[in-house]
Amino acid sequence: MIARAPLKIQAPRILCLLLSLLLSAPATAKTLVLAQISDRPKKDFRQLRPMAEHMQRQIKHLGYDRAEVKLFPDLTALKAAIQDGQVHWISETALTSARLVQAGLASPVALKWKRGQSEYHSLIFVRRDSGIDTLSDLKGRRIAFEHLDSFSSYYLPAIALRQAGLELQALEHPGDPVDPERIGYLFSRNERNNLLWVEKGITSAGSLNDGDWTYPGRLPDAPKRNMKILYRSKPYPRAYELVTPALPADDQDALRNALLSLDPEQHASLLSRYEETERLTPITPEQRTLLLELDLEWLP
């Protein structure tokens, strides 16, 4: 009791000090944080940082004197960071965006024409000489998806297979046995592995988006020529820019405006470095709806 006496006496003084700090807020340093889920942090950091810094300069008058890029290995980590108020701004594809939006952790502010695409398809492909002609032919076989958070190479093909009445079986390793009635799936980590796995017979089918498939140089030509497309989904928005509640409403507006005000001509270089983005456009109601209505329940 005796020990706590001085603290009580000094408490009003500390409080005064904190208040004075809060009152002088506009002048205090704030960091604009851009976040993404990434298994290739180095590359992604390089791609995201210029845009983050540019935006920080655009809204510097709001007290953001620094920009930071935070990359998270998975959705869980990202969600925790958002909930902790550490993240202001997120740039993600439809699946992750939908998950955050449906969890009330973010709201879309702009459509990102990532890799020059405003929207894209998901493709399922097999070797031409595989004898596989329908999705049903994949039963008892393996299919390669890119990774768990991929919209075009997991969510969409998986949905398509499910909708075709087929059941999926998660496999740990390419050598694991597959139930003859199900389709085993594996994550190939990237599009190149995906194509090569199919080509080398590790899996019978792979799935990619049409951008990767059509854009020259992203995949080796020779294996690609040996493939045939078994399934093509309808088009979906390519990627979203989202803000979190950690960013005050005014600041959210300021950031949205700053993002949408980027001119494809004027800021071509900056945009190109930002994951080969062609431009940023406002979100249409359909696109916003998609995020809210995307069925996420059946996913593991």
Added chain:
Amino acid sequence: MINRILASLAHRVTLGFTLLASVLVGSLLLTLHLSLDRFTADTIEMGKEQLGLALRAQLQQDAQLLSRTLSSQLDIPLYQLDLSEIEKQLSLVHQHRSLQYAYLFGREGQLVHDGSSTVPEFGVPLSQLSPISPGEGLRLQWEGSTLHLLEPVTAAGRRAGYLALGVDFSDALQALDEHGQQMKAQAEATSGTTFKELLLLALLLLSSTIWLMYLFCRHQFAPLQSLAEKSIRYGEGDRNISFEVAKTGELNQLGRALDQMRVRLEQSHHQTTQLAYLDNLTQLPNRHWFQQSLERLLEYSRQHQQRLGVLFIDLDHFKEVNDTAGHDMGDLLLFEAAARLRHLLMEMELYDPEGEDVLLARLGGDEFVTLYPNLQSADQLSDLATRIANTLDEPFLIDGRYFNISSSIGLTVYPDDGSNSSEILKNADIAMYAAKQSGRNQYSFFSMQMNQQLQERIEVIQGVRTALEQGHFRLEYQPVLDLNDGTPRGAEALLRWHDPERGMIPPGLFIPIIEDSDLIEPVTEWVARQAVHDLKELQALQPSFVVSINVSGAALHQESTRDFLTELSRTENLPRHGLSIELTETSMIRHLDDCRQTLKQWKEAGMNIWIDDFGTGYSSLSYLHQLPINGLKIDRSFIRELDPDGSNSLIATILTLAESMNLHVVAEGIETETQRECIRRLGARFGQGFGLHRPMPLEALKKLLEH
């Protein structure tokens, strides 16, 4: 040129050393060169090998490190079959240009990735792509310059597959090879340079050693050279030389030996000089020196108008001393005589042994000569001669025996008796001979008449030689008759000389000369041989006939004559008592002992001994007992004195004596019938003389015997 160089010992030794040293250094250098080459090659080869091993070990280690690192990085991508990640990793190592291949295989050994974008060989078995198979436990293998590695890849504690790398190290190994070549070239160059330096150093050392050797040899052999030059100079007559060498050791010994030799040589030279100029026996100057000195003294006397006296001394009967007592005694006697002369002259201050002038010398044999310089009168010379004669007349006691000799001295005076040395000496010799002829033990001044007598004597001696050679001698025999019946019982052989030009030469003219010369021996031998020859003819007519020959005293004392007669008697196989020897009393008495031996020998050989001219010589008759005598020939003087009416007691006594001693007697010189009758009556059995028969040739005697 080469011969001249090789003539020097120092040069030869140096040359020999040079050849030896060159051969040694040459072989050493050759060996060194070969060793250096081999060492270099071996070192380079070894270095290359070591470097190669080290490099390979290093490369291997690097490659292993690479493969391990890579395999540890590929574990998860392999497990996940993350081909793009694998490609990224493999393409990273593929940037290493020496990587031949990099294969990643799955657990079952099938190819998962080769680093290319499309992996065209996906699934190909490991055995087709890597020389190493997993079962062998090997992890690396060299194939030439390529290193193959096989590294297991483990993920989560399980074997996930294999990483195979092929690294081509040919560049590194080739670089090593090139490096080795460079090193070899450099080492060879260094070796070559080192060898050249060594060669240069060796040549330098060799040449300086040879030069030092040459200097050393020259220094060592310089005394030898000096000795050689001294020897040459000494040989050329330079006597002011010492061979002593101021060094120790052999050269010093050599020097000392040469010097000793020089001293000996000089001593020997001195002795030779003495031998040449001194008489070895008496140590008096010899004829050679004397003549030189005489000429000088004569010249001196001529210049100073002085007279010089010359005394030529000859010892009487010296020959008999030599013959009877031996030459050693003779030499001792000569030595003693010389000593007496020297002593006498020194007393008279006529002899100075140290003086240059020779005043006393031995001319040879028993001849001495003395000079009397600055002679004032002939009396001085005769006085000296008398004193010399007196001193030599004293008996000589030699080896316990007394010898009586006398001397005959000839005197000449320069310039009266000759104008040069040979003339004055020759005339002194003649004067001496004259003195000797006059009965010995006296002196004579030279006269021109003597010269003529000598000339005659020389002619006689020449004539006797010719007579012997050309057979001008012959024998005549005077028969000895038995006075009782008048029959010849023997004959005395008498020598006759019939010269083709001068006719018969009287025996009195030449026989004394023969007796006094060397001719007595051949003449005696001729007479004996001829008499024996004739005796055989005479004995054929009358077997008991006897021939006698006369042997002079000189011949009696010669061994040669004694042995000749003995041998002649034996070889001619004379009958005993066939040949008789007649000797005079005087000749026997002088050396009685020697004589007795000779007579005994002759008598044993079958010869009879007669004493000739008995009664004229020695007065003692005792020798008659001592000598083996057969008979006496009574001298003609006794016969001439015979008185037919007197008692003739002397002859009667002789005859009685002879009879008592059992000696035969011949009466010589019977000239008349009265004498013959008288002596017959006195009892003498044999007689000889003109009154009985004159000497006759052999043929006449033979006729006489035949009657």
